[in-house]
Amino acid sequence: MPARSADAPDPAVRRGRGRPPGPGAAVRDAVLRAVREELTEQGYADFRMERIAERADIHKATLYRHWPTRTALVREAxxxxxxxxxxxxxxxxxxxxxxxxxxxxxxxxxxxxxxxxxxxxxxxxxxxxxxxxxxxxxxxxxxxxxxxxxxxxxxxxxxxxxxxxxxxxxxxxxxxxxxxxxxxxxxxxxxxxxxxxxxxxxxxxxxx
Structure with missing residues (x-):
């Protein structure tokens, strides 16, 4: 089975009904801080969504729900x-x-x-x-x-x-x-x- 692209959303993630339109302030701040750390330490070529979730201490599904790709994350950052x-x-x-x-x-x-x-x-x-x-x-x-x-x-x-x-x-x-x-x-x-x-x-x- 081919590996999933680093810029592709996790196929297991689905947007549920009643979800809030955007992340809370604490989640957004943690994620953007994680993006800053990832880009500074790894660069865009080695940027990984999984590490962003780990750095921000949030579930991967939460990350993909609001930022489905690394492009979306880097754009917001x-x-x-x-x-x-x-x-x-x-x-x-x-x-x-x-x-x-x-x-x-x-x-x-x-x-x-x-x-x-x-x-x-x-x-x-x-x-x-x-x-x-x-x-x-x-x-x-x-x-x-x-x-x-x-x-x-x-x-x-x-x-x-x-x-x-x-x-x-x-x-x-x-x-x-x-x-x-x-x-x-x-x-x-x-x-x-x-x-x-x-x-x-x-x-x-x-x-x-």
Missing amino acids: TVDWQQTHIDPPDTGSWPGDVRAFCTAFAAMQRLDYSLALLRTIAVANVADPGLRDELRAAWRRHAGRLHEPVLRARQRGEVAAACDPAFVIEMIAGPMVHRTMVIDRPLDDEFVASVAEFVIAATYRPPA
Whole structure:
């Protein structure tokens, strides 16, 4: 009998009548914590649903009832990561917002779990189209709030009206992801400050 795929739901699990629409807060927190540990220690290639149930100390049937595949689990963990660690700044000025965003993004990216998720995203882009599409959709749903500082700066006349918020986020995130994921160098304060000043110089329109 062929082995069941790591991303396939347990055929023995069935959704019963009267089940709650989602997991309780304690179960969800335990599961997402287990996902963070699993991705950090094992990576996505060796991610196993059975270990998540063990780490979270819940029955496997409970896990599959709410998250039928590892794709569903990693998608929710990624969304939770985005909502928890990526918060748009509002300092009252565009240079202040850029510096605050760069500092916060670097602090987030220094976390072991953040690096594990970035590696997971890289793997999905190459080898797991299903997860790739899920993560792209999740990013589109939550990226809008990251555009808020740019939109406010446009209203204040601090950046050009044609300044693309998505491109500005890429200007900030791109160098930091490249530094940690491609050339494996630390995100020291000097580098982070240099990224901020580069973005400011490229976009800021000081009052006349």
